[in-house]
Amino acid sequence: MMRRFLAAGFAWALLALLPGCSTSPAELNLCQRANTETKTVTSGDQRQTIVLAPIEDRRPESMRQQLGVVGRRGVLGKDSAAWVEAALIDLNGQNFRVVKSSDAQPLTGWLVKPRILQLYTSSLNVAKMATVVIELELVGPENKTSTHVYNGRIAAANWGSGEGEIENSLRKALQKCLKQMRTDLELVSREGVQTKT
Amino acid sequence: MSSKLTPALGIITVCAAAILSGCMTSVRTALAPATKDAIKSTALTTGLVQPEIGTDIVASNAGAAAGATGGLIGGLVGGIIDSSVNTSRAKKAEAAADPVRNAMAGYDANSKLRDTFRQVFPDAKYLPILSVELAPTSDEAACKRILKSATTDAVMIISVDHRFTPDFSRIKIEATATLYAKKPSLATEPAGALTVLYTNKFVLLGDDVVSGNNDSNIAYWAKDNAEHVKSALSTGFLEIAEMIAFDLPAGPEVNLPKKDTLETTAPSPHFPGQAVAQMELKGTVVHTHSTGHKWIRLANGALCSLKK
Numbered sequence: 025m026m027r028r029f030l031a032a033g034f035a036w037a038l039l040a041l042l043p044g045c046s047t048s049p050a051e052l053n054l055c056q057r058a059n060t061e062t063k064t065v066t067s068g069d070q071r072q073t074i075v076l077a078p079i080e081d082r083r084p085e086s087m088r089q090q091l092g093v094v095g096r097r098g099v100l101g102k103d104s105a106a107w108v109e110a111a112l113i114d115l116n117g118q119n120f121r122v123v124k125s126s127d128a129q130p131l132t133g134w135l136v137k138p139r140i141l142q143l144y145t146s147s148l149n150v151a152k153m154a155t156v157v158i159e160l161e162l163v164g165p166e167n168k169t170s171t172h173v174y175n176g177r178i179a180a181a182n183w184g185s186g187e188g189e190i191e192n193s194l195r196k197a198l199q200k201c202l203k204q205m206r207t208d209l210e211l212v213s214r215e216g217v218q219t220k221t
Numbered sequence: 222m223s224s225k226l227t228p229a230l231g232i233i234t235v236c237a238a239a240i241l242s243g244c245m246t247s248v249r250t251a252l253a254p255a256t257k258d259a260i261k262s263t264a265l266t267t268g269l270v271q272p273e274i275g276t277d278i279v280a281s282n283a284g285a286a287a288g289a290t291g292g293l294i295g296g297l298v299g300g301i302i303d304s305s306v307n308t309s310r311a312k313k314a315e316a317a318a319d320p321v322r323n324a325m326a327g328y329d330a331n332s333k334l335r336d337t338f339r340q341v342f343p344d345a346k347y348l349p350i351l352s353v354e355l356a357p358t359s360d361e362a363a364c365k366r367i368l369k370s371a372t373t374d375a376v377m378i379i380s381v382d383h384r385f386t387p388d389f390s391r392i393k394i395e396a397t398a399t400l401y402a403k404k405p406s407l408a409t410e411p412a413g414a415l416t417v418l419y420t421n422k423f424v425l426l427g428d429d430v431v432s433g434n435n436d437s438n439i440a441y442w443a444k445d446n447a448e449h450v451k452s453a454l455s456t457g458f459l460e461i462a463e464m465i466a467f468d469l470p471a472g473p474e475v476n477l478p479k480k481d482t483l484e485t486t487a488p489s490p491h492f493p494g495q496a497v498a499q500m501e502l503k504g505t506v507v508h509t510h511s512t513g514h515k516w517i518r519l520a521n522g523a524l525c526s527l528k529k
Contacts, residue, residue: 049362083272084331090357092271098360141326146271149280150304151311155273157326173326179315181308 047096050187054194055103055110072120072213073133079109080139082159091194092144094152095185099145101194108158111198112138117206119213134212137161141173145190152182154193158201162212172208176200249522251473252400252419259407260418262373263350263400267338267381268358269331273322274392274450275384276314281306317439318385324447330454331355334381337458345466348400350377364401368415374404375418379465383454389438392427392450394457398465423464425514426527427453460510464524467508467516 081088091099101107115122122136142157156176163169176197183189281303335355342350351373357363358380368376382395402408402416410416430449431441442450504525508516514526 047361049360082327082329084329084335084355086354086356087268087272087331090363093357093359096360098357098362142272144272146275148276148311148314149278149307151308151315153315159326173323175319175323175326177315177319177322179312181304 046185049090049098049100050094050185050190052091052099052101052187052191052194053103054101054107054191069121071116071118074120074122074209074213075125075133075135076109076112076122077125077135077137079105079112080137081105082139082141083143092146094145094147094190095182097185099190104143105140108140108143108156108198109138111202112136112205115202115206115209117210117213120209134165135163137163143194145194147182147185150182151179152185152190152193153180154178154190154197156194156197156201158205160205160208164212170212172205174201174204176202247521249421250417250419251471252469254472256407256418257348259404260375261349263348263375263377264371264373265338265342265350265353265377265379266356266358266367267334267353267379268356269334270359270380270382272329272331273325274318274330274454275382276311276318277384277387277393278307278310278314279387281310314385314387317389317435320439320443321385321447321450324443325450328447328451330383333454334458337455338379338462341459341462341466345469347466347469348375348377364399364415368401368403371403374402374407376401376403381458381461383457385442386426389435389442390429390431392453392457394425394427394454394461396423396461396465397421398423398468419469421465421468422523423461423468424523424525425457425461425464426525427457428528456512460512460514460526463510464516464526468524 088104089100089102091101091104093099113122113124125135137160139159139161140157141159142155144155146153146155154177157173158176159171159173161169161171176199178193178197178200180189180193283299283303332355335353339353342353356367358367358378359382364378367378377398377400379396379398384393385391386393398419398421399417400419402418407418408416430453431438504517504519506515507518507524510516510526514528517525517527519525
């Protein structure tokens with residue numbers, strides 16, 4: 025009985041080890057749903073409109089396709105900027121709604137200029153990390169501007185450097201950024217832009 | 222932590238320790254003069270392992286070591302404990318570094334690295350380096366992609382890692398430089414396999430400019446928009462590039478330790494991890510840099526820079 029138990033344990037452990045030994049790149053499909061639909065603003069919606077400018081990617085161009093390395097696996101994510109942009113478009117609150125600049129006719133409300141500063145994964149010993157850093161420049165009435173940096177950093181145990189767990193960590197890191205942004209945008213919608221850099 | 226997955230982590234740790242313990246061989250392959258003469262063009266590609274400064278931990282292996290005395294089961298249990306301890310240490314180290322990274326938001330370390338290499342390598346003249354570009358370099362698939370698109374005789378790939386030491390007192394920069402054959406006449410390996418013409422590892426241990434506990438060290442690095450880190454990286458990237466340029470012409474004989482062997486006083490917690498754990502901290506001082514750093518040729522051929 026004990027032998028059987030041990031044999032099953034070893035078999036399971038070997039299976040668990042195999043993905044961890046893989047050196048083939050982990051190809052992520054972050055942007056599963058491209059946000060192409062046009063948002064229509066209903067006349068009864070009293071929320072502040074926040075117009076989202078096209079996203080600017082500040083990472084070096086040749087480094088955007090690969091989102092770091094976890095274990096020995098390179099992490100590939102071709103659509104990472106589109107993924108962040110789609111998440112920002114979906115960022116609505118009690119006091120504000122976000123619309124793409126192409127959907128806002130006429131262009132009224134606050135303008136948000138998003139910039140990706142960092143978006144990568146890494147590992148240290150048996151832990152894996154995911155990092156998303158986004159800067160938002162908010163341009164309010166009379167061109168009053170305010171710039172904020174949002175950091176989403178996640179560190180967790182690395183089970184096997186699998187696509188699913190890496191993707192999950194990146195999503196959590198982005199959610200961390202979005203949570204901070206929502207709080208700030210709610211405040212801005214209620215009280216206006218406070219000049220702060 | 223899910224209890225059903227925990228054993229896998231333990232086994233990974235035990236296996237990793239076993240694999241690393243067998244890696245006490247030379248890390249340097251010298252570039253043969255005849256091969257060097259046959260190379261008429263080289264493309265250099267570099268990139269950081271991660272775009273922001275990394276952290277390090279003093280890895281626990283006490284559990285596995287103690288557990289191994291109790292046989293396989295004991296070793297596995299010990300490995301599980303180590304995995305848990307190491308994950309916790311890594312999380313703490315990462316969280317501790319947040320103030321420094323936040324202070325560096327917008328700083329593009331990768332472009333800084335590329336620009337520094339552009340400044341050093343065309344002047345090194347030992348190899349005809351036509352271009353210095355930035356691309357991911359830290360995994361095998363990325364290196365193969367670089368080689369596939371190259372049109373030069375040879376391709377130099379330099380992967381650079383930069384991180385704090387576990388106590389945040391210093392910044393450590395490590396580089397692996399490898400020259401691959403691209404022109405078929407230079408290749409000695411069968412088609413599809415990579416022919417390495419030259420490779421070596423480089424370690425630069427920055428100055429211990431602060432003292433105190435982790436918190437005060439981090440506060441030092443984070444202040445003034447992390448100017449101290451940016452300055453340390455600027456000088457560090459330059460010195461690493463100069464170390465590689467210095468090492469390229471050296472023949473295979475430098476791998477052998479000389480009589481006037483220097484026993485470095487570097488404390489072992491500053492040298493954890495795979496690359497440096499392979500190096501014996503005994504070597505020969507081969508150069509004194511303008512920063513006052515001693516360049517030490519280690520017994521395995523690697524070149525290490527530190528303040529003696």
